[in-house]
Amino acid sequence: MRYLPLFIAAVLTGLISLPARADFHVFACEPEWTALARTFMPDAHFTTATSYLQDPHYIEARPSLIAAMSRADIAVCTGASLEAGWLPALLQRAGNTDIQPGQPGLFFAADHAQLFAPHDHVDRSMGDVHPEGNPHVHLSPDQLPNIAKALAERLGAMRPDNSADIFARYIKWRVNWNFHSANWQERAKALQGRSLVIQHTGFGYLLRWLGIDATMDLEPKPGLPPSASHLNQLLADPRLEDAAAILIASHQNQKPAQWLSAQTRKPILVLPGTVTDDSKTDTLAELISEIINRLESAMPEVANGSL
Ligand SMILES: [Zn+2]
Known part of the structure; x- marks a missing residue:
């Protein structure tokens, strides 16, 4: 232990470098976006706000989520009002300027999809509808490639040093998706x-x-x-x-x-x-x-x- 101050001093002066660690933090509103982003950046840190056992329309802005959001480099969410009941409050309380609306650190999948069933006029009597259309786009075989590409591009732009790896993983994902999609199409008949x-x-x-x-x-x-x-x-x-x-x-x-x-x-x-x-x-x-x-x-x- 008597060498500890020396060790700390050596680290501080750069004489000893600590092992490189993954320092990219992803906050995903739903598990599907963790799964997708992890495909492209397997070494990043992930926090997922909801699980398949929860209704993504309604969750509580727990302190642990606020903490995770405050250190996130990117928040990956569905958008199109799916998280309208909780995401704005979470963003506000986390106070992370990098992931506020309009910043590259806030990625909405629905912005890269064509939504069905939009509603022109919305009020509570119509239920909790999403005016932009059905936001549950993560199970769309023909729209996922667009979303995945946009996400890979966004991650690559945020981490230029890793962008070649991210793009290569996206291509691999895409080949695999096309392979599956052909199989689903056959079975759809x-x-x-x-x-x-x-x-x-x-x-x-x-x-x-x-x-x-x-x-x-x-x-x-x-x-x-x-x-x-x-x-x-x-x-x-x-x-x-x-x-x-x-x-x-x-x-x-x-x-x-x-x-x-x-x-x-x-x-x-x-x-x-x-x-x-x-x-x-x-x-x-x-x-x-x-x-x-x-x-x-x-x-x-x-x-x-x-x-
Ligand atoms: Zn819904």
Whole structure:
């Protein structure tokens, strides 16, 4: 211990250099953006504000998140009002000037996507809708490449010394995504034209891409909890008969789906709405593959078209 002051002095004067450490901090609002950014910068530090077991529309601005945000080099979020209920407060309390709106340190995936179902006029009576359109774009097979490219470019611009590595990893990601996408497209042929009852529009982009009808929603309006009167209306909907299953996300309350399932004997599919820690669903490509697996097993009769 008596050499400690000498050691400190040596470090301070640059005689001894400490091991290089990853010094890039990424704050991700949702786990899918951690998964994507980690592909490009595996050595960075990551903090993820939400998990697949949480509703990303509503979380608490916990002190640990404020601390993580205050030291972040970049915040990667969905945008399009998905985090409107908590991100502005978090940004303000963290007081990190690098990641304020308009700065390169705040990246919104939705800015690099084409959103569906925009609403011109929004008020609470319409539910918690997102005026820019459905923000849940992370499961869109044809829009992810654009988002991934923009994110890789942004990270590269912030870390020019690493930009060649980041770009190489993006190319590798893209090749892998194209490979998966061709496989999904092939499998979509058998799923096309089928229908599901959903709860919120979290899987909307993927279902639309697969050609699956998802217009029957347990929610009366996006973001409004299922009500008894709405569920009864749904029960009387003639389209319900053709629905193969009721699809809900892992973080959602299962009671409304269970009620409808009890009335109709339709199976309930519970799927993670985003990546998890499980190796079967820990990247967006793995997750989409797994969702398609589960849809296929819920629709075993897809090949001959009979119910
Ligand atoms: Zn939403």
